[in-house]
Amino acid sequence: MDIATRVYNHKWKIDPIIRSLIDTDFYKLLMCQSVFRNKPQTEVTFSLINRSTSVPLAHLIDEGELREQLDHIRSLSLSRGESTWLRGNTFYGKRQMFRPDFMEWFESLRLPAYHLERVGDQYELTFEGKWHEVMLWEISALAVLMELRSRAVLNDMGRFELQVLYARAMTRVWEKIEQLRDIDGLSIADFGTRRRHGFLWQDWCVQAMREGLGSKFTGTSNCLIAMRREVEAIGTNAHELPMVYSALAADDAALARAPYDVLSDWHEEHDGNLRIILPDTYGTQGFLDHAPDWLAGWTGIRIDSGDPAAWAEVAIKWWQERGEDPLQKRVIFSDGLDVDKIAELHGKFAGRTKVSFGWGTLLTNDFRGLVPDDGLAPFSLVCKAISANGKPTVKLSDNPEKAMGPADEIARYKRVFGIGEQEHIDVIV
C-alpha cells in the first residue's frame, strides 16, 4: 500500500477530472495561437449542445459536482514543465511552433467565467468572452460532462463489478487493436479526448495503441498525454475557424470568401502536414469547386461528415482536375470511425492516396453493452461557437443531421454556398 499516494489523494476536496490546461486537443492550441494573432478582439460565445436528448444530463449529474469541476478548471494555469514542453518540443517536425508572444499570454491565462443553468433534464452551459480564451473551454467542458456521467453510472457498482467492467472494456479495445495491427501501412491517431470515458481510460488506450500498433500509431490529439507518454501531438484545425470568420462577414460576398480567408491566414502560419483542408463546414463540393488554386497545393484534406468514401473520391478527383498527384496527398478520416470502417476505407484508398485516421469516441469510450440499460454508451455531446460579435454562427456540414444555427441563417448560408439536397446519415457519436 502506498500511504503517501492515498494521503495525497485525500487532500483533494474533489477528484478533479481536468488537472492541466493542456489536457486538451493539440489543434485547439494551434487555432488559439492563430486567433490570438489574427482575431484577438473577437467576442465569441461557446455553448454546450447535447444532440442525444435521450440522455438526461441534469438528471444524471449533480449540479454542485459539475460546478466544482468547472471551478477547478478555472483555478488551473500552465505549469512550468508544460510551458517548457510547448516552447521546446518539436511538433510536426518543427521547433517553436508556439511563438514567444503567444506563450507569454498562455502562461498567464486563467479560463474565463462560465454560465451554467439547469433547464429541464439538460444543462445550459455557455462561455462568453474573447474567442482565444473561451475556445479553450470546449474540450475540458465536454470531457468533464462525459466523465461525470461515467462516474454517476459507475458509482453504484461494486469493486469487482468495476474490475470486470474494465476487464471487458480493455479486452474490447485490445481486440480492435489486434484487428488494426493486420492492416498493412495503417496510419492512425487518437482523436478521442472530448468524448472519452475518462482521463485514465484515454491514457490507457493511448498506451495500448502504442504497444499494439508500433509505428502504425502516429500519436494523440491530447497534449498532456502526448507530453507524458512521449508520443506525437496530432491535429490541425476545426470548424470553429470558418464558422466564426463567416459569422463576422459583413455581407454575402464576404461570407462566400470567409472559409478561404481562414485558410489563407493558416497558409501564412503553417506548412507541410499542418496544411490540411477541412472542407465540409458549408458543403465540401461547393468548397472545392470554388477553391483558389493555391489550396490544391495543400498537403491533404480531412473528411469529417457525410459518406467518407464518397467524399474521398471527390477529393481525389478534385486534385486530379487541379493537376495534383493524389499519391502525394493525404486523406484523413475522422468521423464516427470504428475498426470495420477503418479497414474498409483503408482498403479502398491506400495506394491511391496517403490515408490516415483520427479515431475518436469509439476508441476512448466504447463501453456499449457493458452495463444495464447501456448507461455507459457514448452519446453525441458537442460544445460549439454559437455566436461571434453578437452574430449567430452556422454550420452545415455534409450531413444535415450535423447542421446548426438559426433557420433563417441556415437558409442564407445554403443559398450563398449553393447547397442542394444532402444525404442524411445517423450520428452515433
Place this chain on the structure above:
Amino acid sequence: MDIATRVYNHKWKIDPIIRSLIDTDFYKLLMCQSVFRNKPQTEVTFSLINRSTSVPLAHLIDEGELREQLDHIRSLSLSRGESTWLRGNTFYGKRQMFRPDFMEWFESLRLPAYHLERVGDQYELTFEGKWHEVMLWEISALAVLMELRSRAVLNDMGRFELQVLYARAMTRVWEKIEQLRDIDGLSIADFGTRRRHGFLWQDWCVQAMREGLGSKFTGTSNCLIAMRREVEAIGTNAHELPMVYSALAADDAALARAPYDVLSDWHEEHDGNLRIILPDTYGTQGFLDHAPDWLAGWTGIRIDSGDPAAWAEVAIKWWQERGEDPLQKRVIFSDGLDVDKIAELHGKFAGRTKVSFGWGTLLTNDFRGLVPDDGLAPFSLVCKAISANGKPTVKLSDNPEKAMGPADEIARYKRVFGIGEQEHIDVIV
C-alpha cells in the same frame, strides 16, 4: 509510484511462488496433525506425477529456477502471526483445532530435502522422510510447478498483452460467478490451490467469489488466503491417509480393514462437519457395502472420482439403508467441476440432501484458449505418496484413469476390495 515496494521486491534474488508454510490446503494441516499423533514413525515417499505427458515440463521450466523455488520453500518457517492464527482461530466452529504439541512441532519445522532429476522432458521430483514432514511438500510442489509453467508462457508476452490476458480471464471467472449467483441455496468453496495459475490469481478468485456470491461462498482450502482475507478455511481429509494406512497393512485382512482404521482414528479426533467420508480410494461401492455402522453416522461424503451423480445416488441409498435421513447429510462434490456441472448436480440433489461443492482447477486456472497453442490450459499434475515404509501405495478410485501403483499390487487391491469393471472417464484436471 511506490518506490519502497519496488526496492523491497528487488531484494529478492527470486520472485518466490510460495512465501509461507500455510500457503497450503487446510486439510493438509488436519491430516498432518493426525499423522503426527497416530503414525509419527512412518517413512513415506511422495512423488510428482504428470498425467499430461504432452506437457513437457522439463522443456518449459528451467531446472535452476525450479531448484531456487524449492530451496526457498525449505527456508520458510511458520511466522508468529501464522502461528497465532492457527492456534487461536476458530475452524469449523471449534477453537484450538490444532493442539499445543502439534503447534510446537510445526513452529520449528523446516521442510525436508527434495530429490530432483530431469528425465527426458519431465522432472522426477520426490520427497522422502517422515510422513508428517514430507506430506507438506505436496501442495507447494504442485503450485510451484504450475506457476513456473505459467510464468514460462507469460514471459514472452508484452505488458498490454498481459493486461488483456488477465482482463479476459477475470471476465471469464466473473461470468461463472454470475451464473452461480443464480443458484438458490448454493454452497461452494475454493479448492484450487494445488493447480492454480498463480498465487495472486487464486487470491483474486477468492475475493471475487466472496464479493459475487456472498454467503453462498463458504471459504477457501488455502490457509494463507483464508487468514489474510478472513474467510473460512475449508477441508477435511484426502486419499493419502487410506493409501498409506493400506500400504502399511501386514496382510490382506489388515488391508481390507485399513480404510476404516483411518476413519476410526479420525472419528476420535473430529466431529461434525469434519466427519466427511472419502470413499473412493479403493472403490466406493465396496467401501460402503462393508462399512461399519458408526460410519453411517458421519456428517457427509465427498465424491471425488467417477460419475458424480451416480455415486451421490449410491450414497443417498446407502444412508437410507442404514436408517439415516439423507436430508441431514451432506454430499460434497470436488472432482473436475465447472459451472454447468455444478448447476446440474445442484439441481439434481438439492432438496434430497445437503449439497456443497469444492471447486478447484477450473476456478483458479481456467486460462483455456487464452494464449496461442493453449499454452496456459490446466493439466493433470499430481504429487502422491507412492510408498510407505518401503512398500508401494495403491490408489484405485472410481475411475481407472486415476488408478496408480505397481500392476501386481493393483491386482491384489482389486481382489481384496472386490473391484469389477469400472467406467473410464477422461481426466481433464
